[in-house]
Amino acid sequence: xxxxxxxxxxxxxxxxxxxxxxxxxxxxxxxxxxxxxxxxxxxxxxxxxxxxxxxxxxxxxxxxxxxxxxxxxxxxxxxxxxxxxxxxxxxxxxxxxxxxxxxxxxxxxxxxxxxxxxxxxxxxxxxxxxxxxxxxxxxx
Amino acid sequence: xxxxxxxxxxxxxxxxxxxxxxxxxxxxxxxxxxxxxxxxxxxxxxxxxxxxxxxxxxxxxxxxxxxxxxxxxxxxxxxxxxxxxxxxxxxxxxxxxxxxxxxxxxxxxxxxxxxxxxxxxxxxxxxxxxxxxxxxxxxxxxxxxxxxxxxxxxxxxxxxxxxxxxxxxxxxxxxxxxxxxxxxxxxxxxxxxxxxxxxxxxxxxxxxxxxxxxxxxxxxxxxxxxxxxxxxxxxxxxxxxxxxxxxxxxxxxxxx
Numbered sequence: 279x280x281x282x283x284x285x286x287x288x289x290x291x292x293x294x295x296x297x298x299x300x301x302x303x304x305x306x307x308x309x310x311x312x313x314x315x316x317x318x319x320x321x322x323x324x325x326x327x328x329x330x331x332x333x334x335x336x337x338x339x340x341x342x343x344x345x346x347x348x349x350x351x352x353x354x355x356x357x358x359x360x361x362x363x364x365x366x367x368x369x370x371x372x373x374x375x376x377x378x379x380x381x382x383x384x385x386x387x388x389x390x391x392x393x394x395x396x397x398x399x400x401x402x403x404x405x406x407x408x409x410x411x412x413x414x415x416x417x418x
Numbered sequence: 419x420x421x422x423x424x425x426x427x428x429x430x431x432x433x434x435x436x437x438x439x440x441x442x443x444x445x446x447x448x449x450x451x452x453x454x455x456x457x458x459x460x461x462x463x464x465x466x467x468x469x470x471x472x473x474x475x476x477x478x479x480x481x482x483x484x485x486x487x488x489x490x491x492x493x494x495x496x497x498x499x500x501x502x503x504x505x506x507x508x509x510x511x512x513x514x515x516x517x518x519x520x521x522x523x524x525x526x527x528x529x530x531x532x533x534x535x536x537x538x539x540x541x542x543x544x545x546x547x548x549x550x551x552x553x554x555x556x557x558x559x560x561x562x563x564x565x566x567x568x569x570x571x572x573x574x575x576x577x578x579x580x581x582x583x584x585x586x587x588x589x590x591x592x593x594x595x596x597x598x599x600x601x602x603x604x605x606x607x608x609x610x611x612x613x614x615x616x617x618x619x620x621x622x623x624x625x626x627x628x629x630x631x632x633x634x635x636x637x638x639x640x641x642x643x644x645x646x647x648x649x650x651x652x653x654x655x656x657x658x659x660x661x662x663x664x665x666x667x668x669x670x671x672x673x674x
């Protein structure tokens with residue numbers, strides 16, 4: 279009888295030990311999850327910002343906006359952004375009016391986290407000022 | 419018997435130790451990853467600062483191109499004031515103060531130095547200092563930077579009498595620079611003075627050749643007919659760099 283009880287206690291202790299180890303694993307998981315999410319957003323932000331800066335090299339982006347060449351902007355963005363990222367670009371003038379009459383996008387932005395980048399553009403020919411808003415998300 | 423009782427406690431103790439190691443390792447890795455670049459600013463701030471630097475640079479290039487092509491000298495200040503208002507208005511993550519100071523140190527005046535000399539040197543340049551102050555409830559970042567846009571050319575010319583009477587061969591050497599480094603130009607036009615001192619375009623001559631060395635150096639060669647000969651013949655080069663900035667230089671031909 280005494281031996282039987284001892285065996286039950288051993289099983290309980292083992293269960294307790296397993297619970298302690300698994301609870302530690304469960305506790306540490308949200309920490310990783312939040313880190314992964316913020317790191318993902320930072321990566322997206324850096325990718326988007328670098329793409330815009332590359333596009334704006336020598337003031338090309340401003341010239342393309344002044345020419346209302348949305349197709350060219352879209353195709354250049356598609357080349358600069360890696361596969362697996364969907365985007366939507368909106369161009370505003372100095373009075374915050376939307377300039378692009380056709381959407382400049384690729385894929386859909388129904389992801390868990392969407393990064394929005396605001397970028398100031400100068401057209402070196404007409405010296406007009408624009409705001410470009412680029413929204414990015416990982417493709418699901 | 420006593421040892422057997424203790425073995426259960428050891429299991430619990432070992433489990434607690436493992437849990438402690440897991441938790442402390444996780445926290446350590448998380449903290450390390452957070453402090454990977456402690457000297458860096460948040461990415462959105464870094465991105466915004468880089469964006470403002472690029473925008474102010476492009477605006478200065480555009481303004482200088484406009485001024486060197488006959489635009490008003492005051493347009494540089496006016497355009498930078500527009501950019502300042504635009505940037506301050508569109509920054510939405512806190513307070514933003516963007517200021518600039520046009521260079522007034524000689525040879526610059528109101529941020530501009532446009533000198534199209536007669537000794538083979540011509541320059542079109544704009545220079546300004548900028549300050550960007552970004553602040554939110556947690557921190558304040560002040561970034562200061564200077565932008566100097568300069569296109570200059572150096573030219574030299576020689577005039578040589580050829581065997582045919584009244585004919586001269588003119589050779590012009592042109593070097594183009596952007597911010598002190600050799601640069602390509604978009605368009606080059608060469609003029610020379612005739613016997614009466616009138617400027618004539620060399621490109622319209624029958625025997626005219628322009629060679630592009632691909633490293634910002636150009637040479638032109640043309641044959642002119644001047645029966646009475648010209649003393650101190652002048653050559654002028656009008657250059658547009660790839661940013662549309664105009665610069666002119668004039669020189670006197672060296673007779674060889």
